[in-house]
Amino acid sequence: MKDFSLALLNKIEIIIEQWVEAVRQDEKIETAKELTYKGIRDSLPILLQAIATILSESEDSDIKTLVEKSLEHGKLRAKQGYDAEEIAREYRLIRCVIFSVLEEDLEQGTTVEVIRAMRLIDTAIDEIIARCFQTYTQERLKEFEQLQSQMRLTNQELTRLVRASKDNLAHLAHELKTPLTSIIGYSDLFLRQMKQNPNVENNVPNLEHIEKVQRNGRQLLRLINDSLEISRYEAGQMQLHPTEINPQTLINQTLEMVESLASAKLLKLTLECQNCPEQVITDSLRLQQILTNLLSNAIRYTETGTIKVICESLPDNQWSITISDTGKGITPEDQKHIFEPYFRVVSADNSYLPNSTGLGLAIVRRLVKLLQGQISLTSQPGIGSTFTITLPTEVSLS
Numbered sequence: 001m002k003d004f005s006l007a008l009l010n011k012i013e014i015i016i017e018q019w020v021e022a023v024r025q026d027e028k029i030e031t032a033k034e035l036t037y038k039g040i041r042d043s044l045p046i047l048l049q050a051i052a053t054i055l056s057e058s059e060d061s062d063i064k065t066l067v068e069k070s071l072e073h074g075k076l077r078a079k080q081g082y083d084a085e086e087i088a089r090e091y092r093l094i095r096c097v098i099f100s101v102l103e104e105d106l107e108q109g110t111t112v113e114v115i116r117a118m119r120l121i122d123t124a125i126d127e128i129i130a131r132c133f134q135t136y137t138q139e140r141l142k143e144f145e146q147l148q149s150q151m152r153l154t155n156q157e158l159t160r161l162v163r164a165s166k167d168n169l170a171h172l173a174h175e176l177k178t179p180l181t182s183i184i185g186y187s188d189l190f191l192r193q194m195k196q197n198p199n200v201e202n203n204v205p206n207l208e209h210i211e212k213v214q215r216n217g218r219q220l221l222r223l224i225n226d227s228l229e230i231s232r233y234e235a236g237q238m239q240l241h242p243t244e245i246n247p248q249t250l251i252n253q254t255l256e257m258v259e260s261l262a263s264a265k266l267l268k269l270t271l272e273c274q275n276c277p278e279q280v281i282t283d284s285l286r287l288q289q290i291l292t293n294l295l296s297n298a299i300r301y302t303e304t305g306t307i308k309v310i311c312e313s314l315p316d317n318q319w320s321i322t323i324s325d326t327g328k329g330i331t332p333e334d335q336k337h338i339f340e341p342y343f344r345v346v347s348a349d350n351s352y353l354p355n356s357t358g359l360g361l362a363i364v365r366r367l368v369k370l371l372q373g374q375i376s377l378t379s380q381p382g383i384g385s386t387f388t389i390t391l392p393t394e395v396s397l398s
């Protein structure tokens with residue numbers, strides 16, 4: 001019986017030539033475009049020889065070589081950067097090229113001989129594909145695992161660097177505070193002494209300079225304190241100290257603290273507490289910090305009208321404090337960024353208000369989160385703004 005093994009062995013080089021050319025022509029096997037002739041051809045001659053022995057009836061089928069070489073081929077293609085579809089296309093081409101090169105020989109065989117040869121070639125190629133994909137997938141997995149552990153290491157290193165730079169910044173900020181406090185303190189003392197001096201009239205320009213130093217010093221100190229507050233929160237160093245408090249009393253105390261600021265601008269401060277909880281468990285100092293920030297913003301950004309505070313009990317052990325003003329309001333675009341650190345709304349004259357750091361609301365949001373609550377904002381430019389904080393009636397210490 002004609003087995004076509006000799007025909008295949010004789011035409012191995014032609015098959016390889018035509019196949020390499022077909023692979024290079026295939027638009028979808030992009031990886032092959034960067035490979036040399038040898039890189040594409042690789043173990044194909046040995047694989048074809050193994051197929052020939054499988055076709056031959058007289059020789060022992062060379063399944064072992066076929067398996068070994070297919071496994072090697074999979075590894076190589078993974079290293080060369082092939083994707084799975086490209087490998088599948090290469091094998092489809094080898095099937096086509098083998099049958100086209102052997103066409104004349106096959107025509108001379110009987111139907112039984114041809115069917116046998118085609119079946120054996122197909123089976124051999126299917127086996128090659130299966131083995132090749134086995135190692136290809138293993139190699140890719142290995143690569144992914146390496147990449148993953150590399151990324152884990154990089155991530156650890158980045159986290160370490162970020163922490164180190166945050167620590168350094170916090171340290172630097174802390175170090176700046178001492179000389180700055182002394183600058184403010186001495187300029188304060190100097191100003192007081194100068195003002196007691198009977199010849200103060202002659203020193204007015206000097207006084208103004210010192211006052212400027214003092215103002216800028218205070219602003220810098222505020223910026224440092226606020227930045228330190230944010231970095232303490234980010235480092236998870238802010239501790240909760242919950243106590244039982246009466247919300248109405250705490251709000252009243254906070255209103256008293258900002259009253260002079262409001263009356264200086266002839267603004268009305270009102271409080272509605274009819275539906276306020278009697279008692280809640282929360283961190284009173286942090287809550288007072290939140291309220292002072294929101295109230296002083298409301299006063300700062302309002303020229304006429306009323307600042308209204310409403311405290312209410314809510315279902316599901318929640319309660320809320322709402323602070324509304326009749327001020328300049330915030331545009332929908334600015335509302336998107338308002339809680340980001342250092343974000344400040346630019347005024348019409350392209351400037352910022354003095355004493356503005358853009359950190360107040362960023363701190364407020366973090367503190368509200370620390371108290372396990374939420375903050376929301378509704379605002380209309382020219383009409384006013386309303387900040388609402390919703391808190392649990394009992395903060396949990398986890």
Ligand code: ADP
Nearest residue numbers: 297298301329344345356357358359360361385
């Ligand atoms: P700062 O007030 O120090 O600039 P904030 O984080 O407290 O920083 O506020 C960020 C910006 O949000 C402010 O610059 C201001 O433009 C705007 N803003 C905050 N509160 C109000 C408010 N009640 N009404 C109008 N604008 C506000």
